[in-house]
Amino acid sequence: MKLFQQLLVAPAALGLLASGANAADLNINGVSDYSASEEQVTSITQFSDVYPTDWAYQALANLIERYGCVAGYPNGTFSGNRAMTRYEAAALLNACLDRITEVTDQLRRLIKEFETELAVIRGRVDGLEARVGELEATQFSTTTKLKGKANFVMGATKALGDNPGNMKDDYNAEYGAFTFSYDLRLGLKTSFTGKDLLFTRLRVGNQGDASVWDGNGVGLNKLDTGAPGGNAVEIDRLYYRFPLGSGFKAQIGALTRNTEMMGYKASAYAKGGQKVLDFFGGSLGTPGVWNKETGSGFGLIYTNKKSAGKGNPYWTLAANYIADSGEGEDSNPNSGGFMTDNSEANITSQIAYGTKRWGLAAGYRYGQCGAKFRTGTEFAGKGDTSCTVENKDGKEVRSDADSHNWSLHAFWRPEESGMIPSISAGVGASYSNGNDDWEDATEIREMASWMVGLTWNDVFQKKNALGAAIGQPRFVTKVDRKGESDFVADGNYAMELWYKFQVTNKIAVTPAIYWLSRPYGFETPDDKSVGVFGGVVQTVFKF
Numbered sequence: 001m002k003l004f005q006q007l008l009v010a011p012a013a014l015g016l017l018a019s020g021a022n023a024a025d026l027n028i029n030g031v032s033d034y035s036a037s038e039e040q041v042t043s044i045t046q047f048s049d050v051y052p053t054d055w056a057y058q059a060l061a062n063l064i065e066r067y068g069c070v071a072g073y074p075n076g077t078f079s080g081n082r083a084m085t086r087y088e089a090a091a092l093l094n095a096c097l098d099r100i101t102e103v104t105d106q107l108r109r110l111i112k113e114f115e116t117e118l119a120v121i122r123g124r125v126d127g128l129e130a131r132v133g134e135l136e137a138t139q140f141s142t143t144t145k146l147k148g149k150a151n152f153v154m155g156a157t158k159a160l161g162d163n164p165g166n167m168k169d170d171y172n173a174e175y176g177a178f179t180f181s182y183d184l185r186l187g188l189k190t191s192f193t194g195k196d197l198l199f200t201r202l203r204v205g206n207q208g209d210a211s212v213w214d215g216n217g218v219g220l221n222k223l224d225t226g227a228p229g230g231n232a233v234e235i236d237r238l239y240y241r242f243p244l245g246s247g248f249k250a251q252i253g254a255l256t257r258n259t260e261m262m263g264y265k266a267s268a269y270a271k272g273g274q275k276v277l278d279f280f281g282g283s284l285g286t287p288g289v290w291n292k293e294t295g296s297g298f299g300l301i302y303t304n305k306k307s308a309g310k311g312n313p314y315w316t317l318a319a320n321y322i323a324d325s326g327e328g329e330d331s332n333p334n335s336g337g338f339m340t341d342n343s344e345a346n347i348t349s350q351i352a353y354g355t356k357r358w359g360l361a362a363g364y365r366y367g368q369c370g371a372k373f374r375t376g377t378e379f380a381g382k383g384d385t386s387c388t389v390e391n392k393d394g395k396e397v398r399s400d401a402d403s404h405n406w407s408l409h410a411f412w413r414p415e416e417s418g419m420i421p422s423i424s425a426g427v428g429a430s431y432s433n434g435n436d437d438w439e440d441a442t443e444i445r446e447m448a449s450w451m452v453g454l455t456w457n458d459v460f461q462k463k464n465a466l467g468a469a470i471g472q473p474r475f476v477t478k479v480d481r482k483g484e485s486d487f488v489a490d491g492n493y494a495m496e497l498w499y500k501f502q503v504t505n506k507i508a509v510t511p512a513i514y515w516l517s518r519p520y521g522f523e524t525p526d527d528k529s530v531g532v533f534g535g536v537v538q539t540v541f542k543f
Contacts, residue, residue, distance in 0.1 A: 041064055041068075041070055041071055041072055042064065042068065043064065043065070044057070044060060044061045044064050044065075046072070046076065047072055047076065047077060047078040048076050048077055049077045049078055049079065049080070050078050050080065054080065056080065060078070060080075141190070143190050143191055143192060144188055144189065144190040145188075145189045145190075146186065146187070146188055146189075147186075147187045147189065147542075147543075148184070148185065148186050148187070148541075148542070148543045149184070149185045149187075149540065149541070149542050149543075150182065150183070150184045150185075150540070150541040150543075151182060151183040151184075151225050151227075151538055151539070151540050151541075152180070152181075152182055152538070152539040152540075152541075153179075153180070153181045153182065153183065153207070153213060153223070153225070153536060153537075153538055154178070154179070154180045154181075154536065154537045154539075155178070155179065155213075155534065155535050155536030155537060156176065156177060156178040156179065156534070156535060157175060157176070157212050157217060157221060157532055157533065157534040157535075158172060158176055158532070158533050158534075159171040159172050159176075159530060159531070159532050159533075160530075160531050160532070160533055161528075161529040161530045161531050162528040162529050162530055163530075164524070164525040164528045164530070165525065167520075167524075167525075167530050168530055171217055171218075171530075171532070174217070175212050175216060175217035175221075179211060179212075179213075181205065181206050181207045181211055181213065181227075182205055182206060182207075182227070183203070183205040183207065183225050183226070183227030184203065184204050184205060184227075185201060185202070185203050186201065186202040186203075187199065187200070187201045187237075188200040188201070188202075193242075195242070195243050196240070196241060196242040196243070197240070197241045197242075198239075198240050199237055199238070199239055199240075199241070199253075200235065200237065200238050201235065201236055201237035201238075202233055202234070202235060202236075203227065203228065203233070203234055203235075203236045204227070204228075204231060204232065204233040204234070205227020205228055205229065205231075206227070206229055206230070206231050207223075207226050207227045207228070207229055208228060208229015208230055209229060210229070211226075211229065212534075213226045213227075213536075214226040214227070214228075214229065215278075215375070217532070218378060218516065218519040218520065218532055219375050219376065219378065219381055219519075220277070220279060220375055220376075220377070220473055220492075220494060220516050220519045220532075221516075221519075221532065221534065222277070222278040222279075222375055223276065223277060223278060223281075223536070224275035224276065224277065224278045224280075224281030224282050225275070225538065226278065235255060236255060236294065237253075237255050237256070237257070237294075238253050238254050238255040238256075239251055239252060239253025239254075239255065239256035240252055240253060244300070247302050247303055247304055247305075247306070247307070248300065248301070248302050249263075249300070249301045249302075250298070250299070250300050250301075251298065251299045251300075251301070251320070252297075252298040252299075253296070253297070253298075254296045254328075254329070255294060255295065255296070255325065256294070256295075256296070256297055256298075256299070256322065257292060257293065257294045257322070258291070258292070258293045258294075258297070258299070258320050258322045258346055258348040258365070259282065259290050259291075259292050259293075259348075261299035261301060261318055261320040261348075262301075262318050262348070262350045262352075262361075262363070263301035263302075263303060263316040263317070263318040263350070263352070264303075264316040264318075264350070264352035264354070264359065264361060265284070266284075266352055266354065266359040266360060266361035266409035266410060266411055266424075266426075267284050267409060267411050267424040267426065267453070268411045268412070268413045268422040268423075268424050268455060269281075269284075269411070269422070269424040269453030269454075269455055269467065269469060270453070270455060270465075270467055271413070271422065271455060271457075272455070272457045272463070272465045272500075273455060273457075273465035273466075273467050273498065273500045273510070274465075274498065274500045274508060274510035274512075274538055274540060276496045276498050276510075276512045276514060276536065276538075277494065277496055277514055278374075278375055279375045279449075279451070279471070279473045279494060280451055280453055280469045280471065280494070280496060283374055283375060284407075284409060284424075284426045284451070285425075285426035285427070285428070285449060285450055285451025285453075285471050286363070286407035286409070286426045286427065286428030286449055286450075286451075287373060287374035287375050287376065287428070287449060287473070287474050288365065288373055288374075288403075288405035288406070288407065288428045288429065288430035288447065288449065288474060289348065289363040289364065289365045289405045289406065289407035289428055290363070290374075290407065291346070291365065291367075291371075291372055291373060291374040291405075292374060293322045293324060293346045293348075293371070293372065294322070294325050295322050295323050295324045295325035295326070295327070295328045296322070296323050296325070296328030296329060296338055297320060297321045297322035297323055297328070297345075298320065298321060299318065299319065299320025299321070300318070300319055300320070301316070301317070301318045302315075302316070302317045302318070303315065303316045303317075311355065312355070313353055313354055313355050314353070314354075314355070315351070315352070315353050316350075316351070316352040316353075317349075317350070317351050317352075318349060318350050319347070319348070319349040319350075320347070320348055320349075321339070321345060321346070321347050322345065322346045322348070323336075323337075323338050323339065323343035323344065323345045324343065324344035324345070324346075324370070324371065324372070326344075327342060327343050327344045327345075327370075328343060330342075341368075341369075341387070342369075342370070342387055343368060344368060344369070344370035344371050344372075344387075345367075345368040345371065346365055346366070346367055346368070346371050347365065347366040348363070348364070348365040348366075349363065349364050349365075350362065350363040350364075356413070357412070357413045357415065358410075358411065358412045358413065359409075359410070359411055360408075360409070360410050361407075361408070361409045361410075362406075362407070362408055362409075363406070363407040363408075363409070364404075364405065364406055364407075365403075365404075365405040366402065366403070366404060366405075367385065367402060367403035367404075367405065368402055369385050369386060369387035369399060369400070369401040369402060369434075370385065370386055370387050371385065371402075371403065373403070373405075373430060373447070373474060374474070375473055375474065376447065376449070376473050376474030376475060376521075377473065377474070377475050377476070377490050377492050377518070377519060377520065377521025377522070377523075378519060378520045378521055378523045379475075379476055379488075379490050379520065379521035379522040379523045380444070380447055380473075380474045380475050380476050380490060380521060382444060383430075383432060383444040383447060383476070384401075384441075384442050384444070385399070385401040385402060385403050385432055385434070386399060386401065387399060387401065389401075389434075389437055389438050389440075389441040389442070390441060391437045391440070391441070392437075392440065397437050398435070398437075399434045399435060399437060399438035399441075400434050400435040400438065401432065401433065401434035401435075401438050402432075402433055402434070403430055403431065403432045403433070404430070404431045404433070405428065405429070405430045405431075406428060406429050406430075407426060407427070407428040408426065408427050408428075409424075409425070409426040410424075410425050410426075411423065411424040411425070417456070417457040417458035419456075421454040421455055421456045422454070422455045422456075422457075423452070423453075423454060424451075424452070424453045424454075424455070425450075425451065425452045425453075426450065426451050427448075427449070427450040428448065428449050428450070428474075429446065429447070429448045429477075430446065430447040430448070430474070431445070431446050432444065432445055432446070439480065440482075443479045443480055443481050444476050444478075444479055445478045445479060445480050446476070446477045446478035447474050447475060447476050447477060448472075448474070448475065448477050449471065449472055449473055449474040449475065450471050450472055451469055451470070451471030451472075452469065452470055452471060453467065453468070453469035453471075454467065454468050454469070455467045459499070461502070462502075463502035464499070464500055464501055464502050465499070465500045466498070466499050466500075467496075467497070467498050467499075467500075468495075468496065468497045468498075469494075469495070469496050470493065470494070470495045471493070471494055472491060472492060472493055472494070473492060473494050475490040475491055475492055475521055476488050476490040476521070476522065477490075488522050489521075489522055490521040490522040491518065491521070492516065492517055492518040492519055492520075492521050493515075493516075493517040493518070494514065494515070494516050494517070495514060495515045495517075496512060496513070496514035496515075497512065497513055497514070498510055498511065498512035498513075499511060499512075506541060506542045506543060507539070507540070507541055507542075508539070508540045509537065509538070509539045509540075510537070510538045510539075510540070511535075511536075511537045512535070512536050512537070512538070513533070513534065513535050513536075514533075514534045514535075514536075515531065515532075515533055515534075516531055516532040516533075516534075517529075517531050518530070518531060519531070519532055
């Protein structure tokens with residue numbers, strides 16, 4: 001094997017050349033003449049300066065005798081103590097690789113014996129290459145992934161119990177029909193660096209003002225997947241998330257959500273299943289803090305998860321600001337704006353500690369005037385923090401209203417699926433304030449809520465799940481009435497039970513029932529009971 005001949009003809013070896021040299025620096029004719037006159041070494045004994053006592057003697061002998069890819073210098077020496085140039089190293093490596101990959105008679109026999117199988121494999125590889133080429137040619141973006149979720153919703157509700165003032169009959173007459181509706185979400189995830197995320201979500205549905213699933217009839221009917229109505233496609237998420245130093249992530253967007261910037265969800269309820277009522281689902285039983293406010297805003301999340309080590313508990317801290325959609329983009333500061341007195345803004349924060357199996361979290365939300373509380377009894381829905389109220393003289397004046405909302409959450413999951421379920425719990429409280437005019441015009445001062453949820457995974461079959469929850473959606477605990485009793489009986493219990501059938505990896509069917517014992521709360525006439533029973537089947541397709 002000719003030392004520099006291999007160097008000159010092999011691209012693999014040329015790739016190892018020193019960065020400071022190039023082909024123009026070499027005397028190619030001289031090197032070729034030298035290579036042509038050189039004989040291949042066939043035995044280590046041909047080297048006059050290599051002895052059996054040398055530490056690399058055996059290794060060198062193996063290279064010569066097994067692969068025959070070692071050459072010396074014209075004077076019959078190996079010069080093992082001399083520093084090797086990068087050219088010589090490249091030539092030696094390429095020569096040995098050539099010899100190692102030579103087709104031997106034994107290899108030829110194996111190729112012939114498995115000729116049919118090799119042809120099949122080649123055909124499959126060619127087919128895969130063609131399909132990859134087709135996908136690359138037809139993909140709409142090299143940086144964006146599309147994920148979709150379609151939810152078919154079938155079911156009905158019915159008011160049960162007493163019928164004071166025709167309350168039950170009126171409900172059933174307007175909201176008692178069986179319905180079949182849908183919710184479709186298309187999420188576009190775009191990354192420019194591999195660590196950032198531009199998220200755009202398109203959403204369309206037909207669960208609008210005529211559907212109980214969007215919170216009509218009574219607000220507590222609202223499903224976690226309740227969709228907008230009208231079959232009109234809308235963009236309901238548009239934000240950008242990016243790393244900001246060690247352990248920090250920032251998020252900013254014209255349509256972002258405060259509860260999606262908490263960094264840690266201290267709940268395992270419906271994990272592996274399908275959420276039903278909004279109160280137990282996205283609101284985690286504490287709609288005062290987890291009010292799912294969406295609009296223009298920004299947030300910051302910190303976690304020490306990486307430094308804590310795999311499986312160890314870690315801290316998560318998050319804070320965000322959201323101006324309500326409809327106000328944040330309003331250029332009139334008297335009715336809206338971003339970070340103005342009329343933004344209907346929410347400042348939400350949370351501190352959490354835990355792992356994937358257990359966790360604790362404390363949350364706080366400051367609600368500017370007009371900021372929403374989300375689901376609760378019909379009486380609690382009158383909890384008003386509007387930016388203006390009518391004073392005693394009948395004039396519209398500023399209310400200076402706001403709210404302070406707190407939440408505590410905890411969850412635990414068993415290490416393996418079985419008879420013991422995961423347990424999730426949450427409790428929250430809300431306190432409203434305002435000036436004297438607001439106090440004269442309103443009466444609701446404090447509200448509370450709580451929930452406990454159980455989830456069993458892999459029930460009867462892998463990936464199937466069973467869940468049940470009970471709690472009291474947001475209800476009024478304190479009022480302030482001038483010259484009247486401050487007693488209120490606004491309590492209401494909500495319960496749900498569901499079972500998810502995982503039909504395929506991408507299709508799941510979840511039948512569920514729920515009961516609202518007193519959804520009108522204090523609006524229910526004395527000594528009467530009006531409840532709402534609901535049954536729903538959700539079929540989810542993921543793609």
